[in-house]
Amino acid sequence: TQTTRPQRMLAAVQKNATRGDPRSVVKAIDQFCRQKEWAMNVGDEKGCILDSVVTEVNPETVLELGTYCGYSTVRIASLLPPQAKLITLEFNPGNAAIARQVIAWAGLEDKVELVEGASGDFIPKMKEMFGIKTFDLVFLDHWKDRYLPDTKLMEECGLLRKGSILLADNVICPGTPDYLEYIRNSPRYKSQFFKSHLEYTKVEDGLEKSIFLG
Numbered sequence: 001t002q003t004t005r006p007q008r009m010l011a012a013v014q015k016n017a018t019r020g021d022p023r024s025v026v027k028a029i030d031q032f033c034r035q036k037e038w039a040m041n042v043g044d045e046k047g048c049i050l051d052s053v054v055t056e057v058n059p060e061t062v063l064e065l066g067t068y069c070g071y072s073t074v075r076i077a078s079l080l081p082p083q084a085k086l087i088t089l090e091f092n093p094g095n096a097a098i099a100r101q102v103i104a105w106a107g108l109e110d111k112v113e114l115v116e117g118a119s120g121d122f123i124p125k126m127k128e129m130f131g132i133k134t135f136d137l138v139f140l141d142h143w144k145d146r147y148l149p150d151t152k153l154m155e156e157c158g159l160l161r162k163g164s165i166l167l168a169d170n171v172i173c174p175g176t177p178d179y180l181e182y183i184r185n186s187p188r189y190k191s192q193f194f195k196s197h198l199e200y201t202k203v204e205d206g207l208e209k210s211i212f213l214g
């Protein structure tokens with residue numbers, strides 16, 4: 001029977017990456033996406049920008065919206081300090097199953113809490129379920145029309161503190177117009193655009209980094 005693209009991506013990781021070596025997992029996925037099948041991972045070019053933001057913020061608590069196959073989860077978790085925690089939300093069971101195995105192959109399961117479910121249902125439960133007060137960093141990479149409602153929900157749930165960083169993928173392609181309009185005009189955020197390209201292509205894209213001012 002036909003395999004899915006995430007299943008084929010996992011097979012490429014298990015074939016080409018070294019267990020316990022996150023950089024080899026990232027490299028194996030990027031090679032798979034460049035040489036075999038395009039997939040919507042943040043990719044190596046935007047991934048370097050993601051890495052630099054994670055390193056700069058050095059977060060204790062991270063929330064990722066939209067795990068997909070766990071590519072950015074592995075990139076972020078591999079850069080976290082020892083006690084730090086990354087919570088990643090994925091509502092598609094098939095994707096979640098693949099991502100768990102990718103994260104495990106990288107040896108990062110102790111730093112990552114993959115929650116299978118919808119952001120709208122779990123954002124309000126972050127405090128009670130995981131004892132999280134606020135997030136130091138949020139990486140938005142799920143359905144593009146959900147960036148804005150989920151950002152407002154995080155504000156309402158008190159999950160952002162003065163200095164929390166939001167990093168949003170795909171603000172050009174596919175684009176997140178309502179989110180950009182809100183975040184760039186809100187007095188509660190200071191935003192910066194990092195111009196880049198759509199993963200594995202020459203198409204223009206970029207990341208928007210926003211600091212919550214409280």
Ligand SMILES: CCCNc1ncnc2c1ncn2[C@@H]1O[C@H](/C=C/CNC(=O)c2cc(-c3ccc(F)cc3)cc(O)c2O)[C@H](C)[C@H]1O
Nearest residue numbers: 040066068089090091092117118119141142143146173174
């Ligand atoms: C209840 C819903 C909200 N709550 C949710 N709660 C939990 N998990 C959620 C929620 N909403 C979605 N997810 C999960 O996140 C993933 C979804 C990721 C979506 N990403 C894109 O659509 C994209 C497209 C392109 C692209 C560019 C150019 C092209 F030509 C084609 C494609 C590039 C990119 O970098 C992209 O990230 C995953 C598939 C999906 O199950």
Ligand SMILES: [Mg+2]
Nearest residue numbers: 042141169170
């Ligand atoms: Mg993306």
